[in-house]
Amino acid sequence: MESSNPQPPRPSPSPALSLDARLGVDTRLWAKVLFTALYALIFALGTAGNALSAHVVLKGRAGPPGRLRYHVLSLALSGLLLLLVSVPVELYNFVWFHYPWAFGDLGCRAYYFVRELCAYTTVLSVASLSAERCLAVCQPLRARRLLSPRRTRRLLSLVWAASLGLALPMAIIMGQKYELETADGEPEPASRVCTVLVSRATLRVFIQVNVLVSFVLPLALTAFLNGVTVSHLVALCSQVPSTSAPGSPTPSHVELTSEERRTPPLGGQASLVRHKDSCRLRRLQHSVQVLRAIVAVYVFCWMPYHVRRLMYCYVSDDGWTGTLYNFYHYFYLVTNTLFYVSSAVTPVLYNVVSSSFRKLFLKALGSLCREHHRMEP
Template sequence: METSSPPLPRSSPNLGLSLDARLGVDTRLWAKVLFTALYALIWALGAAGNALSVHVVLKARTGRAGRLRYHVLSLALSGLLLLVVGVPVELYSFVWFHYPWVFGDLGCRGYYFVRELCAYATVLSVTGLSAERCLAVCQPLRARSLLTPRRTRWLVALLWAASLGLALPMALIMGQKHELETAGGEPEPASRVCTVLVSRTALQVFIQVNVLVSFVLMYCYVPDDAWTDPLYNFYHYFYMVTNTLFYVSSAVTPLLYSVVSSSFRKLFLEALSSLCGEHHPHGAPHSPTLMDTAAGFGDPPETLT
């Protein structure tokens, strides 16, 4: 479900119309089938790839996995958690059945909390990884004394703690509510949604305060007050496309590991062969390439745990 959807272009409630029509949401069948196929492919490849990445990092010998095993493990776990929790809920509650929300208030808060947690953990892990690699490449002697496995573990733990703190507000402001009422003034059960619970007045005050700080925010927010049916339809499908890309980023991470590091690629293929029941004799020790060193795999043994 959208967390920042615009005011729905509804007409007055008409009990003769379908619920989707009354609430301004109508996803065509072809779009549902298309995005179901995309989500299924993303989920299968991403979950398998990230799970295998976790297996590779945990099972690989110390000297082969490199000092960056903790960052890789962090990224793989965040991607796996996001795909396992996010994709099924997204597919059911946004692509196929917009109303009613069936996972309860706790499920609503937990779903968006997990999404934010994984997103922040991924961004912060990539930032920490990039900073370590920059230091290792630009100042290798200094990096050997500073980038110890113990410090890397603490860094990853702090990044996840920061992600928890940054994601917590989402669990507080999200919740389920009813969009429509019956003729008797009672909430209509079928119109139950998972959305922001902050009142529109409080939200407007918050935006006005931020407008004073940033003119760009004001400039981008003004069109929100002039939604039309064609514009809302464009927004609806464009959101589905961009939301798909949100999950693609987690699914392609193992592929990127394999592209930038021949060491990780070899470990990945060995693990895959082992799971498939194929056993290949180990060849000569692999000498890390410059790209392997920059990526964090194949570090000198004395820097590893």
């Protein structure tokens, strides 16, 4: 079923038994219907949201700042690719029809390769965005010199290239094979599966390294950078001139404008500096809020997925009882659903946190609806 799928306790391979019974797989009808509805909802919302997010970033002149928009585009393209390739394949061959595998050896390798590629691209994009935000807050002068839209594009190109290299081993260790043989000793065509081709010991090492590189280390680095960024933002906010009462939020644009009107001509330059600093702080705080929300979603949605993969590593062959395997089988469906949810809710986070992005998003959605209405007879 998947690279971390254990071998369940199987009954005697009598030809009288159904194929699912002989191979130890049995997904109840209610589970198939439930997860089909969930996958369809995730697919519809995720593809539409990520496609519109990419459209907003590519066509909109407002919205996220120059460097941030490229990170938004990278995450949107990664989520869109994951949903378009993985969800239909998994829904057909892992939820409804376990056997035979219908997409060939190349399709098997491509399916797992795309999943790993999107996972690495997403987490490395978030880590690179964290590094840029941290540099912009802690070293603003150096950030203005080093960070530019052109360099951000190069950085994200490097992220995608590195993700391609890191995902390549998955395309090598996965492949198509036959689980059962006929009475004549020939492979049974109906038992064709997409599964791992290396030994279980090798797979254990691969999974543990994969979890470490694709989840633990990048998100630990992201959490550390976010902590440094937030502490510097708190320090910067405390150093803003007291244009309002102590302990109050950063002054608004209206408050700063009123103060500039009251300030004598000799103090106009200082008031302008305070206004620019406050606007910059608000932009930085906003981008950090977006980043923290994205990180929180990925930790919540990806942790069960990786816990399930590690579960395979630490349960011995003799420990896989029928009850444990049935739990693992449905746990697999739940964790993969959460894995896809993370790609579907990212556009929602942009709309919730960013009012400018929300306006552009709704404007793009409205224009598409109007075009569709004009095309109708």
